[in-house]
Amino acid sequence: MATRIISASSLLRRLGSWRQATVGPAYQALAVGLRLLILDGRLPLAVRLPGERSLAKALGISRTTVSAAFAQLENDGFVQKHERSGALTALPSASSRGGALLTHDRESGVIDFATATMPAGPQVHAAYAKALAALPAYFPGHGYEPLGCREFREAVAERYRREGLATSCNHVMATHGAQNGLALLLRTFVRPLDRVLIDHPTYPNAIDAILAAGCRPLPVPLTPSGWDDEAIMAAMRGEAPRLAYIIADHHNPTGLVMQATTRQRLTTQATGSDTIIVYDETMRDLWLGNEPGFPKPQDAHHIVRLGSMSKSFWGGLRIGWIRAHPDLIKKLVEARASLDLGVPILEQLAAAELLLDDGGALDARRTLLRGRCDYLLGIVRDALPSWRAHRPEGGLSLWAELPRPIATGLGDKCGELGLHLAAGPRFGIGGAFERFIRLPFTLPGKEMARAVSILANVYRPDHSTGRPNYRNRSRDVADFY
Amino acid sequence: MATRIISASSLLRRLGSWRQATVGPAYQALAVGLRLLILDGRLPLAVRLPGERSLAKALGISRTTVSAAFAQLENDGFVQKHERSGALTALPSASSRGGALLTHDRESGVIDFATATMPAGPQVHAAYAKALAALPAYFPGHGYEPLGCREFREAVAERYRREGLATSCNHVMATHGAQNGLALLLRTFVRPLDRVLIDHPTYPNAIDAILAAGCRPLPVPLTPSGWDDEAIMAAMRGEAPRLAYIIADHHNPTGLVMQATTRQRLTTQATGSDTIIVYDETMRDLWLGNEPGFPKPQDAHHIVRLGSMSKSFWGGLRIGWIRAHPDLIKKLVEARASLDLGVPILEQLAAAELLLDDGGALDARRTLLRGRCDYLLGIVRDALPSWRAHRPEGGLSLWAELPRPIATGLGDKCGELGLHLAAGPRFGIGGAFERFIRLPFTLPGKEMARAVSILANVYRPDHSTGRPNYRNRSRDVADFY
Incomplete structure (x- = not known):
């Protein structure tokens, strides 16, 4: 991948009158100016900065000053020097702050x-920056949004409409992630001792949530090639589960995708029954081959979809959604207050930015x-x-x-x-x-x-x-x- | 309160080379420059801008340009004109975006x-801006912090230490607010049909959470002057509640404060029993007279405190905490995954800023x-x-x-x-x-x-x-x- 380059004159323009911006030595003022450009996204990440000599000339200052500013930025993690590609803009990493944040904790080994x-891509910071600019509009309000704020729900609805599923923001509710969505569904629609159908194997925290709700998991084995239609239909008919929790798209842990015919049979089987079918779509964005032709999502009163930002974008963006019929959404909102009073607005605004335009x-x-x-x-x-x-x-x-x-x-x-x-x-x-x-x-x-x-x-x-x-x-x- | 004023020359310094920052007409470039200063806190809120004439002179542009920039900013909600105090910096309000966010919804009446x-004060935006600058350090990590991130837990611990309660970050866990903390406590320590002692009256959502957990609320009536020691001790002894949920500081809805002697008796009574005493401290900051001499918080293995940012600062800052013995915190973290996978990092960083220095x-x-x-x-x-x-x-x-x-x-x-x-x-x-x-x-x-x-x-x-x-x-x- 070719490195993007910014010219000294272009950088000069973006910097503005950096020298007047702060008190203190010139190198510090320059470092502050560059840091602000990186932080608010006006200077993208992994962009190659001009050479010290040409930048010094363009700014009309000594090369020593530029050199000191770059050293300061490198020390703070905003510049990374590479042998071949020069000084690239960056964001400070966990290792530079000494935290134990990396999945591989180098200190402990x-x-x-x-x-x-996965770590966050640079788009996440840009989305947060945009969200912060939009946040003040919410300050005069009380800040409680048990259903979620409109920008986020609209962005989620648009995502489903793109896939061919007619969806308005009345179908959408914000959650603290897909797992929180499942916990809320269990609290709202399921009682202790009810049966909950699961893929077998399935996502471990989902099993924990089902057990913590006092329910009985009803495991339906997956075959190496996918779902066993006869087994799943027999379980649906014979055991009348109150809820079926299914990871149909890039199943965790197997990576399988459910056939359109199986989805159709599930919908038909559940229609008129008391079973709510919950599709966990956490992994849906993460295909490994060419873009798959997912079957067009089916709509029905008892089909519920769980979404999340955490696998597609970043786990620290702790937000997800429930997409369901407005009747169900209404019941979920009423039940929510016994668990929490809503999702932070800023997180929702940042997520909406990424859902509408993820910048690649x-x-x-x-x-x-x-x-x-x-x-x-x-x-x-x-x-x-x-x-x-x-x-x-x-x-x-x-x-x-x-x-x-x-x-x-x-x-x-x-x-x-x-x-x-x-x-x-x-x-x-x-x-x-x-x-x-x-x-x-x-x-x-x-x-x-x-x-x-x-x-x-x-x-x-x-x-x-x-x-x-x-x-x-x-x-x-x-x-x- | 006297209005703070910024001089044309000082504004000029902060603006930098605004004209080069964007393409388009000069008035727009000036508006963008001023907007950025307001958004990232370099230009505080409610500061009086220089007069159009003097600013035009200082910038070397026409008064028409300044006037058009101010009009644009006013239209976008970043400037508010007042008859006596002139043009003040501001943040856009909900009414300017036409949302139905105000507690009093003007459209519907x-x-x-x-x-x-309450609405958010201007300090909330500043805290979010600081948090956004600190966030990138977390991007290389997975972003899941089931216990909460260290900055936030340290800030909460410091708050208790200031009150005289020895607390390390091992005593603290981040939650999605106090109500979420109660839901997690119920999930971790209480089983269906267990008794949970409550003040009577008490916070309605707490009653809902207790009922949703399948527990039996054990109401102890408050008298007009406060807690009835004999009644509460008799309930503790006779009914052996698994948990007692008490709002001791500025009780909701009565505003009462629990006497030190009652707290002491509660602690003694619960010691050696199976009862966990949960103090909801959501309203603790909101005294109406002089700063009260709260009794020094008592520490004991079975005393748990719930905190929240939502009443003290803003409901949209959807974050709170549990302060408890590290043994209990450990169990809570293990149980958490059945409800959610943690609290957004940015929210925690913003909350830490406000807890350590709330700017008044x-x-x-x-x-x-x-x-x-x-x-x-x-x-x-x-x-x-x-x-x-x-x-x-x-x-x-x-x-x-x-x-x-x-x-x-x-x-x-x-x-x-x-x-x-x-x-x-x-x-x-x-x-x-x-x-x-x-x-x-x-x-x-x-x-x-x-x-x-x-x-x-x-x-x-x-x-x-x-x-x-x-x-x-x-x-x-x-x-x-």
């Missing part, structure tokens, strides 16, 4: 291979994930040839099958060595999936390589069918981040 | 006298509330002389006692006339408090006057003991906002 999440964030994320997925698949196949892992249709992880049911023990041993794993049983109930491990491809290449190296060492050769020839490959590991 | 909340926001709020409380008391006593209302020690509302148990009917009739009321029974269980109405003093004077006028007209003279002499007073109503 622990690698978190149990969580499948999703494309960039998918490209990155595609590369990391292929890379992880490659090193797993090399280092652990007896394991079976396929390229998923989407999502953030591989669902690797082991030759023997030893996932929990393997996870425990890796944990002692500083590698946190999500063993298969975490994704099921009753001790299922001891033959499986979820391997996220969200970490940089080097860290995935370290993780697989530890895995291969713990998973001794006597368990594997081939020699662990992993070491050769680890030498030319690319860092994908 | 409805007055919300059921909600006790709380003092200003208390002064405003003091005036509005006295004003409301005055017009209620004039218009409804048979009602009994006292000046509360703190909080946001009067708890008015009617001569007869007619609150629900009164509320219904007022509702038909566009005045939403919170009738007494909403604050209790089993139909109690039909003799009471909560009257918030959070609205501007004119709106409180309109509300009381409607109340007095509905509450007919045959119910009152005196003549409704309200009309005379309504002429010289002050607008307190």
Whole structure:
């Protein structure tokens, strides 16, 4: 990817009269001026700054001053120097503030291979900056928006309309993420001891939410190729679940996508019954091949969709939504006050910005994930040839099958060595999936390589069918981040 | 209060080379430059701008250009013109964007006298701006902070240390507000059918949360002067509640403050028992007299405190905290994932800013509330002389006692006339408090006057003991906002 460059004269224009902006030495004033441009998005990220000499000339100051300003910015994390591409604009990273924020905590040496999440792209900061400019309009109000603010609900509705599902903001309610949406659905529509149908395996926190609500999970096994229509219809008919929680698009952890025919049968089966079908669409944006032709979403009174910003954009943007028939939305809003009084307005405004125009964030994320997925698949196949892992249709992880049911023990041993794993049983109930491990491809290449190296060492050769020839490959590991 | 003034030369310095900053006509460039200064806090709010003539001279442009820029800013809500004090910097208000955000929705004519909340002060925007500058340090991380981020937890801990309660950030967990904190406590420590002791009356949403958790509320009546020690101790001993939810500081709705001796007896009584005592401190900052000498907070393993930013600062800052023994915090964090995955980082950073230095926001709020409380008391006593209302020690509302148990009917009739009321029974269980109405003093004077006028007209003279002499007073109503 070619580096974007900003000329000295263009930078001069954006800087304005930087020298008068603050008191103190000139280099500090210049650093402050540049920092503000980066922070409010007038100077994009990863842009190459002019050379010190040409900038000094354009600004009519000494090169020493420019040099000192760049050093200050580099120290504060707003400039990163690269051997080939020069001084690039940046945002301070967690490591520069010494926090333990990275998924791979360098100080402790622990690698978190149990969580499948990604850092924020630069678009997130720009969206927050725009949101902050729009926020004051809300200050005279009380700030409670139990349904969510109109900008956000409109942006979500537009997203569904683009997919061909007629949606107004009356179909949409803001939540603190998809998990919070599920908790609210359970509180509103389900009673203790009710049955809740789930994919098996499924998202672990969803199982926890169902159990915490006092309900009985009704697991329907997934086959390697997807949903078993007959099994799911039989469970719907025979057990009359009050709610069905299904991850139809880039299923977590398997990456599968549900067929249009299965969706149709589910809708038909649920019509006239008491079952609410909840589709968790958290991973929907994260396809790994070409843009899929998702089946046009079906509308029906009892179909509910959960969305989230956290996997598509950033986990720190803690906001999601429920898309449902306005009758259901009304009941959800009434029930909400027993859990919380609403979602922060600023988060909603930032999310609305990203939903309406993500500035290429999703494309960039998918490209990155595609590369990391292929890379992880490659090193797993090399280092652990007896394991079976396929390229998923989407999502953030591989669902690797082991030759023997030893996932929990393997996870425990890796944990002692500083590698946190999500063993298969975490994704099921009753001790299922001891033959499986979820391997996220969200970490940089080097860290995935370290993780697989530890895995291969713990998973001794006597368990594997081939020699662990992993070491050769680890030498030319690319860092994908 | 004297208006702060900014000179033309000082403004010139802050503006920098505004003309080069954007393309388009000069007046627009100037408006953009000024708008940015206001938005990022370099130009404070309610500052008087220089006269058009002197600014034009200083900038070396025509007065027409300055005039057009000011007109643009006024139109966008960033400048407010006042007859005496000239053009003041401002932030756009909800009315300027036409939203239905005001507590008193001018379009519909409805007055919300059921909600006790306040608009945001200018410090809130400044805190968000600072938080936005600090946010990028979190971007490389996954953004999930189930416990809360360190800056926020440290700021809350410091707040308790100032009050004399030894607290580290290990005692603190971030929540989506106090109500969310209560929901999490109920989920973690209480089972269906457990008893939960409550003040009677109490905060309505707390009752809802307790019922939604399947628990049995155990109401202990408050007397007009406060808590009944014998009643509360008898309930603690005899009924062994699993949790006691108490609003000890500026009780909602009565405004009462719990005596130190009662707190001491509660702590002693609960020690060694299974009862967790939860103090909701949402209203603690909002005293109406001189700063009270709160009893030093007691520490004990089973005492939990709920805090919130929403009443002290703004309801749109949807964040609060739980302060508890680290053992309890650990259990709460484990249980959290069944409800949500954490609180937005930006909200936490903004809240930390305000907690550490509120820029006088709380003092200003208390002064405003003091005036509005006295004003409301005055017009209620004039218009409804048979009602009994006292000046509360703190909080946001009067708890008015009617001569007869007619609150629900009164509320219904007022509702038909566009005045939403919170009738007494909403604050209790089993139909109690039909003799009471909560009257918030959070609205501007004119709106409180309109509300009381409607109340007095509905509450007919045959119910009152005196003549409704309200009309005379309504002429010289002050607008307190």
